[in-house]
Amino acid sequence: MKKILCLLVLAGAVVAAAVWQPWADDEVAVDVGVDRAIAESVSVRTLTDEITIRGELRRDELQVVTAAAPGKVGAVTVSDGETVEAGDLLLSVDGRQVVAVAGDFAFYRSLDVGSEGADVRQLEEVLSAAGHDVGDVDDLYTEETRAGLAAWQAAYSYVGTAPEADEVVTVTLQANPVGYTVGPVNAVSVRIGPARPTTGGLQSEQTVEVVTTAAAVVAAVAVADSAVPTVSLSTAAVVVVEGRPVVVTLTADVAPTGDLEVPISVSGDVVVDEDYVAPDAIVVIPAGSTSATFEISTVRDDDREPYEDLKVTIIGGFDSLDAVAPQTLAVYDARKEVDDLLDRVGELVDDIAKKRDEVADLEAEDELVTTVEDRLVAVGILTGDQARSGDVSPAEAAELEDLQQKVDDAAEVVRYGTDFITTVEERLVSLGILTQAQARSGDVSPAEAAELEDLQQAVEDVDEDISSGKDGVTILDWHAAVAARDDALDAAIDDVTELDWRAAVAARDDAIDDALEQSDELQDRRDELDVLLDEQQRLDYRLASARETLRVAQAARWVLGDDEVTLSIDDPDVPDEPILVLRADGETVGEGGTATFTIETTVELVEDLDVFYVVGGTATADADFNAPDGDITMTVGQERVVLSIPIRTDDDVEGDETVEVRLLADPSGAYRLSDRDRASMVVESNDLPELTLSGGGSVVEGESSTVTILADQAPTEDTSVAYSVSGSAQVGVDYAVVTGTALLRAGERSVDVVIRTIDDDVVFQPGDMVVADWPVRVGTVEVEEGDYVQQGTSLFDLTEPAFTIRLTASPTDRAQLAVGQDVTVNLDAGDQESPGTITELDDNATTSSTGTETYEGVVTAVEDLVGVDGAVVTIDVVVEESVDAVVVPIAAVLSDGGQETVRVVTAEGVIERRAVVTGMLDGAYVEVVSGVSPGEYVILEIDRS
Template sequence: MKGRFALLVVLAVVAVGVAYWQPWVDDVAVVDVETDRAIAEVVSVRTLTEEITVRGELRRDELQLINSAVDGKISDVLVEDGDTVQPGDVLFALQGRRAVAVNGDFAFYRRLDVGSEGPDVHQLETILSEGGYEVGVVDDYFTEDTRAGLAAWQADYDYGAATAEVDEVVTISLGNGPGYGVGARNTATLEIRAVPGDDDEPAQASTTTTAPSISVPTTTLAPLDEEVVLLADFAWNERSDRVRVLQEILGLAPDGAYGPSTRAAHLAANRARGLSPESIPWAFGASTASVVVTEAGSAATFAAVLGAAPATDVVLSATSADAGEFAVSPATLTFGPENWSTEQVVTVTGVDDRLLDGEQTGNVVLSVVDDASDNAFDGALDVTVGVTTTDDDVAGFAVSEASAAVTEVGSTATFTAVLEARPATDVVLGVSSPDTGEATVSASTLTFTPDNWSTAQTVTVAGVDDEVADGNQSSSVVVTVMDASSDDDFDALGDRAVRVTTIDDESAGFTLWTTAVAVGEDGTSDTFTVVLNRAPATDVVVALSSADTGEATVSPATLTFTATDWSTPQTATVSGVDDSVVDGEQGVAITVAVDDAGSDDAFDPLPDQTVTVGVGDDDVAEAADDGPAGPAATIPSITVEASASTISEGDQVTFTFTAQPVPEDDLIVDVTVGGEVTVDDDFTEVEDSVLFAAGTGVAELVVTTLLDDDLEPDEDLDVTITQLFGDNPRYNVGGRSEATVTVTDPNVPDLPVLILRADTDSVGENGNATFTVETQIEVVEDVDVYFVVGGTVTLDEDYSEPPEFVTLTTGNDEVGIDVGLRSDDLVEVDEFLTVTLVPDPRHLPGFVDRAYALGDTVSATVTVESDDLPELTLRGGGVIMEGETGSVTIVADQAPEVDTSVVYNAYGSATEGVDYEVLTGTALMESGQTTLEIPIRAIDDDVVFEPADMIVADWPARVGTVWVDEGEFVLQGNNVMNLTEPDFTIKIFASPSERAKLSVGQEVTVNLDAGDQESPGVITELDDSASTGGGSETYEGVVEATEELLAVDGAVVTMDVIVDEAVDAVVVPIAAVLSDGGDARVRVVNPDGTIERRAIETGMLDGAYVEIESGVSPGEYVILEIDRN
C-alpha cells in the first residue's frame, strides 16, 4: 500500500565530514568513520487516508404484523415463509371463512352489515368497487347495494351463506299530527319471507283501529284442517293437552307449552288462512300508537298492560329512543300475578334542546327485562309508541353590553355577540359603526355556524382621533343580521345597538366613567375610574377627597397621569366607614380635582367633578329608655317643580328641587325619570340622583328631549323624588313629590290620528274577524272612518262584504270593525284577511277640512284558519322476499292545500335496520297529492362481512414468518404472520468512537465472509441516539450496497470506511520522527553532509508514514536510524 523506502547510506569517509558528524543522542560524540553508517529516506509527497472497519448485519425489515381479528380455528394455511402474496390471494381460513389479501389503509376491526356507518364501510366499498363489484355510491354507509356487491365477492371466493331465518312481519301505523286527521284504517302489515312459500300471492293488508299488539315471527306451516283448534282461545304460556294438539297440527315439537314459538306459528297459520288473529293473546301492549309533546315541557301519557297473567313478576322497561327530544317516566313498570291486567301509565315529556330543528319524531320502546321477569315472557318482542316533539325555539341573538367608552388616542372597549338558538345553516351578523370618524370596529362580520352558535364572539371598538376639539361624542355600533348570508329563520330579527362614548383628546380635560357609587358601613367598597382626555406636556396629578370621612373614604389620595399613560383609566376605591350611629343611608360627595401645583398648567383651569356616594347604614336603633328625649335632628324635606308644563320635542326642561331646611352637609336625593317617554328615543339619559351641596337648598336636573320624524301623540315626562324608608332617612319627600311635563310632537296635526289593530291573530272559518280603530284623543264630533278589505280571501266565498265605513262617535277614542266570515267544506290552506284604513274620500289629504289623519299602523291582518283537514288511511302490505321492496300507501280523502308532514310508526317481529331498511318515521304529502307510498326494502341479511374476511396490507408483499398451524385455535389479537421487505437492509452497528467519524453519504466497502463477497456502498441513515445493551452503547445506521449480496437474514458483514484523507501531503516515515522534550523533531541531512536537528509540525498518520505540516520540504533526506555496528 505504501511506496518503497528509498535508502541512502551515507559513508563517513571524508575527514571534514567526520568533523561535522554529531549523533543526536549525544551532542559531544563523534562518528567512527570506519564503522558508523546512517539510514535515511527522502521526504516525499503522497495521499494519506484513515480507514476504520465497522461491523454490520443483513436484515429484512418487518412491514406489518397480521393479527387475528376474531377468536376462531385456523384452517387451510395457504402461504409459507418467504412467499410473495398478490392482492386477491387467499392466505388462510378462520372459522371456515377465507381470509383474502386486499389493499387498503387500515385493518378491519368489526362486523359490518346494513346500517353500519364509518370509514371502515367506506374502505370496504372502495375495495369492492375497485374490484369490479357494484356497491352503489361509495361512501360511509353500508346499504343493500353494499350487501349486493359483497355477496357477489363472497360468491367468487366460495363463502358459505348464513343460516336462514324464519318469516317476519312489519306493521306500519299512522300517527297523529297537525294538518290531517287519521281514519279508521290506520295500519297495514307487510310479511318478509326468508324463503319462497307455497303461496306467494300478496296477502290482504291487515287494518284495525285497536292498539297494536306485539308481533312475532312465523314458521313454515304444516297443512291445517282443525279450524276449531286454530281458533281456540289459548292463554300465554298455557300448558295443556290442547296446546300439544295444536303444536302437532303446526308441525312443532309437542312440549305442551304455549310460548313464543307456538304463538308465532299459531298467528301465522290464522293469517295465512284469512282467519282473525284476535283470539291469540299478546304478551303486553300499549294503549296508543303515538303521542305528541312539545319542547316547552308539555307531557303526554299512554298505558301499558300485560296480555296474560304471569306466574311471577314481569318488569317492562320504558326507554326514550331520543333523550334529547323527550324523556320517559317511570323507567320500569312491574306487573305481578295480581295486577297484571291493571293499566300502568307512562308519561312522555318534551325536552327543550335550544335547536331550531322543527318537529321531531322518535319512539318510546317498551321491552321485557328478562333477568327480572317471568321466563315465559322472555320471548316477547318490543312494543314501540311513536312520539312527535314540536319545536318551541325562536331565532334570536344578543349583545353583552349596552354601552362602551373609548378615547381618541385609540383605546379600545369590547363587547360580545352570541346566538340564542342553534341555526340550521350559518348566520352572519354585520357589525358597523355609523360614525367611523369617532369609533371603528374590529370585524365587519361575525359568522355563527350550527357548531359554534353558542360561543360568544368578540367585537373590539377603537376610538378615532379626529383632531377636532368637539368634546366627548356619542355614537352607536350596530349589529344586524345579514339576510342574504344567513339562516332564513334569523332574517326578521331587529338590529342591536351598543352606545359608544368617544372621549375627546383635543382639549384639556378629564373624564369620570362612573359618577355614582354605593358602599356600606360594613366595609363594602365600590370603585370609579378617572382618565385624561388628551396627553399632557408634564404630569397631571388628580386629587381625591371625601366630604365626610366619617361615612366614606377614598383611596388613593391622588392619581398621577404621565405623558405615556394618560389614556389608561386609573381606579379609585371608595369604602364605607362604620360610625355606630343609626343615621340611615347617607350621601357623601367625593371631589375629583386637578392639583394645580403638581400638574401641567393647561389642566389647571379644569373645574372639579363629583362622584356621589350612597352609604348604607348597618346600625340598629336601641330600645328607648325612660330618660328625657334629646333634641330630634331636622331632616330636609324635598319638593320638585318643572320650569314648564308643556314643551315640544327637542326642547329642554329644568326640574328644580328645593330642600327645607337647607342641608348642612352634602345631600344626595334619588330621583326617577319616566312616564310615557322612552329613554334614548324621547329624551337623553340623565343621572338618577341630584346633589344638594352643603349649605345649598336648591338643586337642578336638566332633561333634553329628542326630536324625531315619527308621528306621535303627546307624552308625559315625569320626574319623581324617591321615597326612603327606615328610622332615620337622609331626607323626606315633601308635598310636591312629582313634576310632570307634557312633550308635544310638532309634527302632529290638529286632527285625530288613527291607527288600526287586529283584535286576534287568527279566527276560524265560521267566526268574525274583528279590528279596532284607535286615536290618542277623544273626538269632539262624529268621524266616519273609511276602510277596505283585502288579502288572500275572496269576497262572498270567504267573507261577506262589510260596510264602507264605521263611525267614531263623539267623546270616544276607538271604534270596532267587524268582518263576517263564511265556512265551507273544502280542505284549503289558511288564508289572510287584511283591513286597511283609507283617507275620507269626502276630505282628501291636502285639504284643511279633512276629518282625520292616518298614523303609522293603518293595516292589520287576521289569519283565517281552515277547519277542514284531509283524512288519511293506509292500504297495501302483502308478502315480499328478503332483498325485495314492498310498500304501503297513505291515502287522503282530499288533497292537502300545503305540503304536509305525515307521521307513521313501524313495529312488528321484523327489526328495523336488520330485517328492513331504516324508515324515517315521516313522509311528505305534497300540496294537491292524495296518495303517498312508503317503500319498505327488506334486507337480505344472510350476507355479512366479518373483519377477518379481508387482510389489509400493501400487497404484493413478502411473507416473513407464519406463526400458526392448521387446526390451531387463536384468540382475537394473536399473531398469525408478519410481512417483510423483499430486499435486505444492511444495518450498521457502530461504537460511540466510530459513530463520531461516520456521516450520511460516506462511501464504504461491504465485506460478506459467506462466499467471499464484496460490494461498494453508501451510508444512507445514521441514528443520533444510542441503544444500550450488555453494558455498551451502539449507534445503528443503514448502508445501501450497489451490488447484490447473497445471504440469509442475520448474516454478519464488515464495512471498511475511509473517514479522513490528506491529498498531496508532505510525508516522512514515522520512524524518522523523534520526541525531544515533548516536541517532534527529525534529523535532516543537509547538502554539505551535516546533520541538522529540526522541529516539525505533524498531521495525519497513515500506517508507516506521517504528514509533516511544517519543518521539511519534499526532496530533503531525513535520518531513520544510525547503525554504529
C-alpha cells in the first residue's frame, strides 16, 4: 500500500533547495513546503510467472461398433451420451442381440463346437461370469460351451430360426458271436423335435464345416471296418539241440494291406553271442501275406550245460481292437493326405501341360513375320532377325516410321548444312517473316512455316484493330502476338547439330527395343509355368513324406495275440536220460471239447515208459471235466504221447476256467523232468447272455436320450457290445458322434448308450458381444429401429465416460512447459475453475494446412468440469516462482549507466541512492535479490507541484 510521506528537515541543512536534483545527489534533504515524495515499504511476497494457453474438453473415441452381418435393425436400447455397463443390451440385428461384455479383445470370428483359441477361452469366461455352466474354462469349444451359450442367448431372448421337421435316430444291436446273442427287441428309435425358439440359426459356413466333419467320421469308420491283423508267435519244436537253429514263425490271422513291422526280443537263461546269435530286432510280415519266418542261430560250445530256456517275445502291439482305434485314425489321416496329394499332383500335371502349350503357342506367334514387320524391313528400319523376334503393332510401326523420318531429316541437315534456302524459306522471306540471314541459319519445315504465317497474320490483325480503334484491343495484345511469333521463329530456325541427330537415332532405337519386347502375355504365362513347376517340386517332397507317414502308421496297426514262445536248448554232450517236456496243444477249449496235452522226450525210447501226472486248475473234476487216471504210457519208439481230457457241457453263463496238468517225478528215476513240467488250457463257456434294447422316445434339440442295453445274464468278463445308428438324423449335425460300441462289464446286466442331440440353432457370432473396459459412454448412435444395414455398417461408437482436457501450445509456449507442472483450468461456461497438472506433452509438432505448428498435451483436473464435447478452456501455467521474495514496486527501480538503483528513505529522513540486484518480475513488483531489506521505504516518485 502506497503512502504519502512528508519529510521534514531543518531549513538550514541545505542552502540551495531550489536547485535540488534527487537523481544526481547521493543524499539530499527535502523541503516540506516545496516537495512531496511518494514512497512504499519494501515487502515480502511470493512472485509467479504465468503463461495462458488454450485447450478444449474432449471425449476420446474407444471403438466403432459395426454390423457383423447384413440385416434389419431391431430395438435400439441405447442413446447418444448414455453410459453403458457390462451386461447391458445395446440393440439387435435380425433378432441377434448385441450385448456389452467384459474382455481383453474384440471377438473376430464365428465359434462352434471344435473351435479352439484364446477367443474361445474369453467366451467361456463371459458365460461363466454370467452364471452359465461351460465345464472347464479352457481354449476348446465343446458341447458344454454350446449349452452355456444357449442359456445365455435364452436369457437375452435371441430369436430362433424357422422350425425344422422331426428327425429320427435308430439304435440297432449288432451280433458278436463270441460275446452274446441278440434278442428279439434289438432296435429302438429316438425322435428329435425342434428346439425351443430361443436361439439364432446355424450359419451356412458352419453347416458345411459340420457336414465335412461328419463325412470324415464316416470315412474313418470305413477304415476301422477293415480287418485288423492279430499277430502271434509260434514254433514247431520245444527242444532244440545246441548248434541247430531255432525256427520261429510270426502269423497274422488276416493278410495285412501293408507291411507289418513286429519288434521282437530274446530272453531267458541264454546269453547273447555265447548261446545264440541275436536276430534282427524287427520282423516284417509283407503286405498280402499271413506269416513270416525267422531263425535264431544257437551256438555250439564244449561246455556241458543243463537245459537252457530261450524265450522269444513280441514287443509292442495293441492289446485289443478298442485300443487300436487311434492307430486306425492315424492310418486314415495319412491315407487321406496321400490321396489328396495324389489328386493335386494329377491336377498339377494337367495344368503344367496346358501352360506349356500356351507358352509354345505364344512363342510361335512371336516368331511369325507380319506384313507390318515386312514393311519395316523393306524401308530398312528392322532387320529380318528383329522382325522374327517380336510382334510390332501398326501403331508402333507408324511411330517408328515417324522417328526414322526425323533421323533422316537431321542427318540431311548435318550432312549438307543449313547454308541454303529452301522454297519454304524463300516464301517466308518474301512475306517479310524471315530475313535472308535467318533463312540460311536454320531449316524451317513446312509445318513450322504454316505456323509462322498464322502468327504473322495474328500480329497484322491486332495492328489493324488498334489502328481502327477497336474496343478492348490494346498495345499489350500487339506485344503478346509479336512475342508468340518471335518465339516460334526462334524455334524454327534453331540449328540442327550432330547431337540432335544422335538424339533422334536414340529415340528411334528405344522405340524399336520397346516394339520388339516379347508380349506381356507371354511373360505372364512363363511366370505362371514357373509357379506351377515350383509347386510340383514341393508336392513331390510332401508326397514322399506323407507316404512314409502312411507306411509307418500301417506297419504298427495290429493286435497282439500269442506274444511269446519258449524253447529249451539241449546240450548233446549231456547223457541221454529221457527228459520230459509238457505242453498244451492249445490255449483254449470249449465246453464239450477235449483238452489235449503233449508229453515229449528228448530221445527215442527203447522201452515203454510210464509217466505220472495230476490234473488241477480252477475247473472242477467230474463237474467241468472227466478226471483221467493219473498216468500214461509212452511206448517203445515214441518221442511223444498225447493226454486227452474230455470237457463237459452245461447251460450256465460262467467265466472261463482252467485245466492244469502237472508231471510228477518217477519214483524209480526212469526219467527226469524239464522246467516245463506243467501246462494249462482255458475252458471257455459256450453259453452267452442274450441282449435286448430299451429306452428311446422323443426329445427336443439340445437334450439327451438314453438307450439301455439289457442282458438276461451277467457276462463273466468285460464284453464289447456293437451297435449301429441310422435314421434321418445326421451324425455330427443333429446328434453327437457315438462310438458304435459299449462295454458291458463283467457281473453287470446293463449298459447305457446316451444319444446327445445337438441344438444346431446355437452358434456364436462375433457381433453378439461388444468387448470394452466398461463402463463406457455411447457417443453417436448411427441407426434407428427398422433400418437395413450391410455388413460393416457403423451402428454406434463408444467414447470415454470422462472428459479429457487437451491443451494446444505454440512452439514458444511449448518450450516453457513440462510434465508435472501445476495449472489452473478455467471454463467460461458456469464460471468453473479447477487446479490440475500437465500429464502428457507431445514432443513432435502438428502442422496445419496453413503451415502453423502446434503442440498438444493432456491436463488432468482435480475437479470435474461440466461442459460439452469441444468446449474451449483456458489454462494458466506457472512457469516460474519465487517464494518469500523481497520485492519493491517496479516504479521504484531506476537505471543509472547500466546499474539498477533505488532511492531509500533512511531513518533520519534522508533519501539516499542505493545500488540493488533485481530478480524476477511479477506484474507491478520486482524481486530485489540484494540492496534493501523488508520494512525500508523506497521512493516511487517526487511531486514538485
